[in-house]
Amino acid sequence: MKIKEGYLLRTVAGSNIVVPVGEGSMDFSGVIQLNDVGAFLWKILENGSDSQNLVSQLLKEYDVDEATAKNDVEDFLNKLREAGLVE
Amino acid sequence: MLNKLKVAGLNVEVGYKYPTMVKQAEYYKTDFEKADITIDIPEETLVSLQKENPHLSMDDCEYIFTGARFYESVLDFGGMLLHSSCIMTDGYAYMFTADSGVGKSTHAGLWRKYLGDDKVKVINDDKPVIRMKGDEVFACGTPWSGKTDMNMDIKAPIGAVVCVERAEKSFVERITPSVAIPLLMQQTLRPREIDKMNTLLDVLNKLLTNVPVYRLGCDISKEAFEVCYNTVKVR
Numbered sequence: 592m593k594i595k596e597g598y599l600l601r602t603v604a605g606s607n608i609v610v611p612v613g614e615g616s617m618d619f620s621g622v623i624q625l626n627d628v629g630a631f632l633w634k635i636l637e638n639g640s641d642s643q644n645l646v647s648q649l650l651k652e653y654d655v656d657e658a659t660a661k662n663d664v665e666d667f668l669n670k671l672r673e674a675g676l677v678e
Numbered sequence: 679m680l681n682k683l684k685v686a687g688l689n690v691e692v693g694y695k696y697p698t699m700v701k702q703a704e705y706y707k708t709d710f711e712k713a714d715i716t717i718d719i720p721e722e723t724l725v726s727l728q729k730e731n732p733h734l735s736m737d738d739c740e741y742i743f744t745g746a747r748f749y750e751s752v753l754d755f756g757g758m759l760l761h762s763s764c765i766m767t768d769g770y771a772y773m774f775t776a777d778s779g780v781g782k783s784t785h786a787g788l789w790r791k792y793l794g795d796d797k798v799k800v801i802n803d804d805k806p807v808i809r810m811k812g813d814e815v816f817a818c819g820t821p822w823s824g825k826t827d828m829n830m831d832i833k834a835p836i837g838a839v840v841c842v843e844r845a846e847k848s849f850v851e852r853i854t855p856s857v858a859i860p861l862l863m864q865q866t867l868r869p870r871e872i873d874k875m876n877t878l879l880d881v882l883n884k885l886l887t888n889v890p891v892y893r894l895g896c897d898i899s900k901e902a903f904e905v906c907y908n909t910v911k912v913r
Binding site: 599601602603604605606608610612613621622624 | 855856859860863868869870871872875876879882883886887
C-alpha cells in the first residue's frame with residue numbers, strides 16, 4: 592500500500608506534520624501530527640510498502656522487539672486506513 | 679493604470695477604483711520600476727464575484743479579492759497571512775489571533791486603552807503579514823485590514839503570538855509548537871500549490887522556533903489586559 596497523492600510531510604519547529612496539498616486539500620483541511628516513528632513509517636509508505644517491510648525497517652531503525660514493531664505498524668496502518676490516507 | 683504600492687517591503691501593483699481601496703491604499707503609495715506582485719482583477723471577474731456573493735457590494739468585492747490575491751502571492755516571497763489583530767508597542771509586534779467574533783480586536787483595544795494611544799500603534803487590525811528576514815520574523819502592515827481601517831505601513835519584530843479565547847477567569851499560558859501549529863494553520867490561507875505550502879511551513883517553522891506562542895483566556899476587563907501584558911510582554 593501507499594500514501595495517497597496530495598499530502599506533504601514536513602517538520603515544523605520539531606513537530607512532524609502532514610498537510611494536504613493539491614487534490615488532497617479538497618477532502619481534508621486539518622493538520623495531522625505524527626510522532627517520530629509515524630513519520631519514519633510515513634516516509635517509507637510514500638514510496639509504497641507492505642506491512643512486513645514496514646516491520647523489518649522498524650526493527651532495523653529502532654530498538655524494539657518484533658511483537659511491538661508488528662503492533663505499532665498495525666496500529667499505524669489502521670489509523671491511516673480509517674483516515675483514508677492510503678490506497 | 680495600476681497603482682504602485684509598497685506593502686510588507688514588496689513592490690505591489692494593484693488595479694482598483696472603488697472608494698474603500700482608494701482610501702485604504704493611500705498611505706502605501708510609492709513609485710518603482712519593477713513590480714514583485716501584480717494584482718489586476720478585470721471588471722468582468724469582479725462582476726461575477728459580486729454575483730456569487732450578493733451580500734457584498736462591488737466596492738467590498740474589490741477590497742476583499744485584491745487582498746485575497748495579495749495574501750496568496752506573498753507566499754512566493756516568504757510571507758504568510760495571520761488572521762489577527764496586530765499591534766506594536768516598545769518596538770515589538772504582538773499578534774492576537776482567533777476566529778472572527780472571539781474578541782481579538784477587543785483585546786488589542788485593551789492594550790491601547792491601558793497603555794495609551796501614544797505607546798501603541800495598530801499594525802493591522804485583522805490581516806497582517808508575517809515575513810522572515812534572516813532569523814527574525816516581522817509583522818507587517820497592509821492596506822487590507824478587514825472591517826476596520828486600522829493599519830499602518832510599518833513592520834516590527836514579533837514579540838509574541840497570542841491565541842485568544844473567551845473565559846470567565848483570565849489566564850495565559852505558553853503553548854508548545856505542536857499545540858500552536860493547528861491553531862495557527864486555522865488562521866491563515868491554506869494554499870493548494872505545494873511550493874506555496876512549503877513556503878507557508880517555512881515561515882511557520884521560523885515563527886515557532888523564534889517567537890513564543892501563548893493561549894489567552896480573557897474577558898474585556900482590565901485584569902485580562904494585565905494578566906496578558908505581564909506575561910507576554912518582551913522584557
